[in-house]
Amino acid sequence: MKPFFITTAIDYTNAPPHIGHAYEKILADVLARYQRQRGREVFFLTGVDQHGQKVQQSAEREGIPPQEFADRVSEKFLTLWKTLGISYDAWAATTAPLHKAAVQRILQDLKERDWLYKATYSGHYSVRQEQFLTDKERGPDGEFGPEWGEVVLLNEENWYFRLSKCSEWLHGFLESRKDFVTPDFRQTELKNAATKITGDLCISRPKSRLEWGIELPFDSSFVTYVWFDALINYISFAGYGVEMDEGQVAFKTLWPADHHVIGKDILIPAHGVYWPCMLHAMGFSDEQMPHLLVHGFWSLRGEKVSKSTGNVVDPAALVETYGVTALRYYLMRDAVMGRDADFSEERLILRHNTELGNGLGNLVNRTLSMTHRYRDGSPKQVSLPADLAAHLAADAESVKTFVVQMDATQIHAGIETMVDLVNRANALVDSAAPWKLAKDPEHADRLDAVLSTLILSARTAATLLLPVAPEAATEILRQIALPALEFGGLAISALPEGYRCGEPKPVFPRLEMLVEGIGDSAT
């Protein structure tokens, strides 16, 4: 089977990471970990977009070289991904020589096949903002507002990609590949929008305006702008257009990407129109087109997260306060794939304390505690009575359901399946009442069977939690002294020979609400 190839958007190194960046990477990480757990080889690519005007401007403001500025911000992302346990296999930094070489090779090839041409654009240009203005920027009076400063009429030469040559192909493609985009309502949106996107795509900036980019191989007075730099990362870092050496993963075995995980803001037109058209122009067939997994945004108490309102949530601070387990669990649990979600620390704490602490954590704790108290950690091997066998059979069904849900990228649903399994196990503890069984020697076998069943259920629950909360799930497995269950393996209804469980210790300490929330800087 082809390796599972998953990418995220590469983050722009102009501003430090916020909760949305963290969410996207955790999302991709959970899917990557899940696939590895299933035994599939995984190539998980993430990275940073380091070129561009804003980086150049920010660096100038601080009086340092753009590379230094980009590296500094990149470092913040790298640190955060380490904190969050993002298990990426490759790091796509767009200033890497390998990437530059691939971009230039692709541009040269497209130029030779007449996909690129040079043309002059003339329009209103804001000297202060260093950008061309459109009618959208005009005020109600039809004039450009004072925020643009001096506006001049300017002619500028640039290189263009013949996007319009692809429009017919794109429409056909979106018609035939119904599952190009997940969720499907995004594909509908894309189809409607794609028909309105006409004209060609400007892919360059004159160096007089922007130096911080990859030089066009056939015209040294220009750098390529945004998309032919950033989007190419998905293939350049997978080995496309790069000289192969020993350690390089062969591009052909990886492509196409199983998921480009992106936010809804960059679907149209970048990933939904430009990217497939670029690939098409490069000679990729319809079968070689990747799949887009589009996620929603997090708002903060119903408000859009934005720097101007100061309600940006710093993921590093959240980890500091609540721990990586609670954050990863909450973000995956409360956001329905593809839809927007509202972030609140109350809910983060609620999810953690009820489902993880009271539910799973307590199940593990009480199970191990009783196993030690009544059986010195080693339940005797007995054949299971019908009710307990049925309980384990239900667990096996839950695993199947989980696999279906995770394969469909419905992570929130998968977690719910885990929670259901835990609730069933907790109910079993009460209905079987081991503390009563322990008082009567006649029920000795029954007690062994119940404890074994509970340990096996806890193991299954920890297995399902593993992709979402690897640290905590690993700790549970350590305490119950069993390896994770293998997906697709046969249901196991017995503990191994000579089994002895470890000492229980709370894995999910209760979280308390702080008087002042992290996102409350405005108050």
Add this chain to the structure above:
RNA sequence: GCCAGUAUAGCUCAGCGGUAGAGUAGGGGACUCAUAAGCCCUUGGUCGCAGGUUCGAAUCCUGCUACUGGCACCA
């Protein structure tokens, strides 16, 4: 303006043609292995509004309202 999405219990959401559901929060009870957790029972809703189709609609259709988003020749 065009195109979508959402509107169901205080909160988060599921149901998508056949007598209103889950979790959580609130109330009550029995228990004691456990992170005063867990278990059982229970109070909460004229399913945004108005029409229509149907024997029957939260579920399909039409219109309206509110909120969210995409697009509108942004190089």
